[in-house]
Amino acid sequence: xxxxAIIVDSLRVRRGGRAVVRDVSxxxxxxxxxxxxxxxxxxKTTLMxxxxxxxxxxxxxxxxxxxxxxxxxxxxxxxxxxxxxxIYADLxxxxxxxxxxxxxxxxxxxxDRVIGEVxxxxxxxxxxxxxxxxxxxxxxxxxxxxxxxxLLVLDEPTVGLDPVLRDELWALFRRLADSGATLLVSSHVxxxxxxxxxxxxxxxxxxxxxxxxxxxxxxxxxxxxxQAFLRLVRTTEASTS
Amino acid sequence: xxxALTMATARRIxxxxxxxxxxVVMLIVVPSLLMVLLRFVFNSELVFSHVAPALLGVFxxxxxxxxxxxxxxxxxxxxxxxxxxxxxxxxxxxLFGYALAFGAIAVVQVALAAGLSLAWLGLEITGSIGMLMxxxxxxxxxGMALGLFVSAFARTEFQAVQFMPLFVLPQILLCGLFxxxxxxxxxxxxxxxxxxxSYAVEALTRVxxxxxxxxxxxxxxxxxxxxxxxxxxxGAATLRRRTP
Numbered sequence: 001x002x003x004x005a006i007i008v009d010s011l012r013v014r015r016g017g018r019a020v021v022r023d024v025s026x027x028x029x030x031x032x033x034x035x036x037x038x039x040x041x042x043x044k045t046t047l048m049x050x051x052x053x054x055x056x057x058x059x060x061x062x063x064x065x066x067x068x069x070x071x072x073x074x075x076x077x078x079x080x081x082x083x084x085x086x087i088y089a090d091l092x093x094x095x096x097x098x099x100x101x102x103x104x105x106x107x108x109x110x111x112d113r114v115i116g117e118v119x120x121x122x123x124x125x126x127x128x129x130x131x132x133x134x135x136x137x138x139x140x141x142x143x144x145x146x147x148x149x150x151l152l153v154l155d156e157p158t159v160g161l162d163p164v165l166r167d168e169l170w171a172l173f174r175r176l177a178d179s180g181a182t183l184l185v186s187s188h189v190x191x192x193x194x195x196x197x198x199x200x201x202x203x204x205x206x207x208x209x210x211x212x213x214x215x216x217x218x219x220x221x222x223x224x225x226x227q228a229f230l231r232l233v234r235t236t237e238a239s240t241s
Numbered sequence: 242x243x244x245a246l247t248m249a250t251a252r253r254i255x256x257x258x259x260x261x262x263x264x265v266v267m268l269i270v271v272p273s274l275l276m277v278l279l280r281f282v283f284n285s286e287l288v289f290s291h292v293a294p295a296l297l298g299v300f301x302x303x304x305x306x307x308x309x310x311x312x313x314x315x316x317x318x319x320x321x322x323x324x325x326x327x328x329x330x331x332x333x334x335x336l337f338g339y340a341l342a343f344g345a346i347a348v349v350q351v352a353l354a355a356g357l358s359l360a361w362l363g364l365e366i367t368g369s370i371g372m373l374m375x376x377x378x379x380x381x382x383x384g385m386a387l388g389l390f391v392s393a394f395a396r397t398e399f400q401a402v403q404f405m406p407l408f409v410l411p412q413i414l415l416c417g418l419f420x421x422x423x424x425x426x427x428x429x430x431x432x433x434x435x436x437x438x439s440y441a442v443e444a445l446t447r448v449x450x451x452x453x454x455x456x457x458x459x460x461x462x463x464x465x466x467x468x469x470x471x472x473x474x475x476g477a478a479t480l481r482r483r484t485p
Binding site for chain 2: 015016052053054055056070072075076078080082084085086087088089090091092095099100102103104105127143
């Protein structure tokens with residue numbers, strides 16, 4: 001049993017003839033919130049798809065909770081929320097969650113719990129298709145929370161949410177990590193980086209940094225993480241050109 | 242394979258349909274309306290009795306093909322399929338769930354169309370009504386399985402809809418409804434022999450004309466069931482856990 005929830009070793013992924021993930025290696029420790037940050041199109045989603053095991057990869061290995069990514073025992077242990085909501089628009093929130101709960105063999109009481117956790121209690125009986133963008137996103141996130149997963153892979157879960165909701169969700173992520181779950185959360189907003197225990201910074205398919213926010217500030221001499229990211233990009237570019 | 246997951250999937254699909262009452266009404270009523278229309282187009286109970294059994298199989302086949310290819314395409318394009326592939330559900334659980342849900346709708350659809358034809362439109366059959374229903378429902382399942390399979394080759398709903406004239410119409414043209422299969426040229430006859438709908442239509446016609454369940458009916462039933470199962474398996478092969 002390793003201490004790392006995720007071990008990615010020399011991962012390479014090509015999509016549509018383009019190298020999207022270029023020889024990336026890192027480990028994600030258990031029980032913490034790891035932020036996967038980088039601009040849109042830098043390969044975050046592809047990396048996350050590789051971790052949940054739905055991505056055809058070109059090379060390298062991904063080990064999740066001690067198993068090869070995508071192997072059957074992991075299907076009960078990972079909660080995955082895609083960036084585009086993957087939840088039936090022609091069902092109510094409760095009906096959609098009930099279906100996913102039965103697929104996970106999770107108790108039906110889980111449905112009400114996760115609806116509460118994402119703050120959709122007042123909308124439980126509404127059709128998913130009639131929700132606003134932010135609500136739709138949260139309903140999608142609720143699916144990933146069903147059945148007490150050990151690892152949560154959340155692709156841009158806070159996109160399009162107002163600051164209050166964003167704050168509530170980050171508090172929820174913190175509680176989940178405190179209760180032992182491992183979270184990998186992607187974002188392209190740098191101000192969310194400060195909420196994470198560890199950061200993975202990605203740019204153009206490569207990993208620029210893998211450290212704590214404090215170490216990153218210290219190493220780059222920048223106080224805010226946006227600046228730190230910029231300095232990192234410039235120094236890497238200067239060293240490669 | 243897990244029956245609970247198959248049931249949960251079937252229930253989910255039927256619940257989705259319940260939120261779309263217009264589709265449900267069309268699914269259940271349209272074949273019957275077409276039978277009524279046909280009866281008055283021929284304006285003769287004799288001619289109607291001759292053609293109606295085949296159409297009791299053809300209409301559900303066509304409608305189920307369309308509905309399933311669109312529903313599964315939607316499941317693929319809205320990423321719910323990707324999500325399911327990360328969860329502990331087998332591909333066959335999912336597919337049999339579809340078969341169960343659409344099979345249930347097919348039973349209602351066929352029962353109404355057949356009941357109407359027998360009671361009011363002057364359809365007379367010598368064989369068993371149960372057998373007629375069974376073949377027609379199998380037909381619907383065949384359409385469903387084919388629709389599921391071809392949806393893998395469509396990227397958009399426009400393409401999926403176009404598969405209907407491509408995969409379904411030739412089968413209807415060659416199944417012996419418009420022209421006895423024996424009178425076709427060798428090529429068309431051969432094509433007709435490899436198309437599953439031909440066997441379904443032959444069995445339906447036989448049920449209406451002969452009182453006993455003979456070997457040909459049983460053989461044809463088995464062929465249709467085997468084709469539906471084969472299409473379902475091919476459909477399962479197109480559901481990939483990992484995609485590019």
